[in-house]
Amino acid sequence: MTDLVRYGIIGCGMMGQEHLRNIRLLPHTQIAAIYEPDGQMRQAAALIAPEAAFCDTLDALLARTDLDCLVIASPNSDHISQLERVAEGRHLPVLVEKPIFTRRSDRDRLDAISRGYTAPIWVAMEYRYMPPIAVFLQRMTEATGGLKMLSIREHRFPFLPKVGAWNRFNRNSGGTMVEKCCHFFDLMRLATGSEAVRVMASAGQAVNHLDERYGDETPDVWDNGFVIVDFENGTRAMLDLCMFAEGSRYQEEISAVGPTGKIEALVPGPGRFWPPHLGDPPVPQIIESPRVPRGPVVSGVPVDPALLEAGDHNGATFYQHQRFNAVVRGAGVPEVGLEDGARAVLIGLAAQESAMTGRAVELDPGAAEARQSRSA
Structure with missing residues (x-):
């Protein structure tokens, strides 16, 4: 090449x-x-x-x-x-x-x-490559003394219009817990270093897209939900999703807690959606809150304006492409492989099933290892 x-x-x-x-x-x-x-x-x-x-x-x-x-x-x-x-x-x-x-x-x-x-x-x-989330992941173990509980809140704007309105229907998108939230289930797996064993969810469509019609159909994508995920190593994680909360100062709020402290990442949404009359958009923050000595320590994680201008993911798409470009040049391996992508989707599908049935869904944490051993 x-x-x-x-x-x-x-x-x-x-x-x-x-x-x-x-x-x-x-x-x-x-x-x-x-x-x-x-x-x-x-x-x-x-x-x-x-x-x-x-x-x-x-x-x-x-x-x-x-x-x-x-x-x-x-x-x-x-x-x-x-x-x-x-x-x-x-x-x-x-x-x-x-x-x-x-x-x-x-x-x-x-x-x-x-x-x-x-x-x-x-x-x-x-989402792995958003600068505040990358810093959060780097500091998490030291700040918490070992992760025990992970909470991810995303309060944001509704799904945007897409070509042919494909994202308005579960049959095309896989459902909100797959289309939108596989990002967060990927972060849960990455942060815990473990596989999901049980998923419990409550979710539905309360506000968004109810007055839209495509042919004779009304969109069926969900716009809110709670998901609890139990991991094989005993860690618990939770997702709080609301897609009619675009008035929020921060779009994502991620919290990790362990025996010695807590760390949070506060991530604003796309700058193009920030109301101009409020001045400059908020800067991402990291907050570390040790148990001893008590008291939060707040630090900003500014993002290059050129990267903010290039996309809606706080510079993450650029940093991801830097790493992928290195892989193409033979200077690395994929950091997010097919198995990672599959496991995140399977958690999302389990969340869809749990919310629809009202029952917890069990997952097989050993399936990934079995597949890898068969392909080796």
Whole structure:
């Protein structure tokens, strides 16, 4: 490979365009080709990456020999089938957006890809790379004396409009606990260093999208919920989600507690949604609260304005692409693999099931290890 890394992009909706802007911030990169079937999204992508060639089909993009890697940012329900199509041809490094699949029955399809694919595949879990969350994770063990309880609150704006309103229906997105919350279940697994064994949830649709109609259908995606996850090592984690709370100062509030103290990360939402009359948007914060001596210690975690301008994830997409770019160049391995992506989705699907049935859902924490041993 030459010093220039040439990207092929599959899907250029809202998230795909964020990927484009952040790739262009990296040195020695080029958006070589894009497959995006929606005309309006093609026009928007062309403004960001005017050098890119547009392909009319996925097959046409995959037939190009000048690509060094791929980014898949299509609607959720397309991810697994597009990965399968990629796997049939030349095996290039792939960054694929979450969720990696939307139905339990897709798990076997993912395992088949994992066994046969010879290039790195990275599942995009941007929240890991938000600067305040990265600092939170780095300091967590020392600040808490060993994690025992983890709490994640996201109070935010409703789902934004997407092409064809695909994110308004569970059959396309996998449901809110998969589409939105697999990020948080991934963070729970990362922070606890353990696998989920039990999921209990209460969730539903209370406010958002009830007055919308698409054909003869009303959206069925949930807009609020509580999820409790028990982990194999005894750690407990909780998610508090509300998607009609865009008036909040901070969008995410993450708390970890252990025998010697507590640490929190406060993360604002996208700056473009902050009311201008309130002045500058809030700066992310880390708060450490030891038991002895008592008293919180607050520190800011400012984010480069250029990275804030490039996307809605507090610079996380850029830092993720830095690491993926290194993998493409042979200088690393994926930090979020297919198994990580699958386990986060399975927790989300269990939360959907628990909320619908009113019962706790048991998970098999040993399944990941069994799969890895079979593929070794």
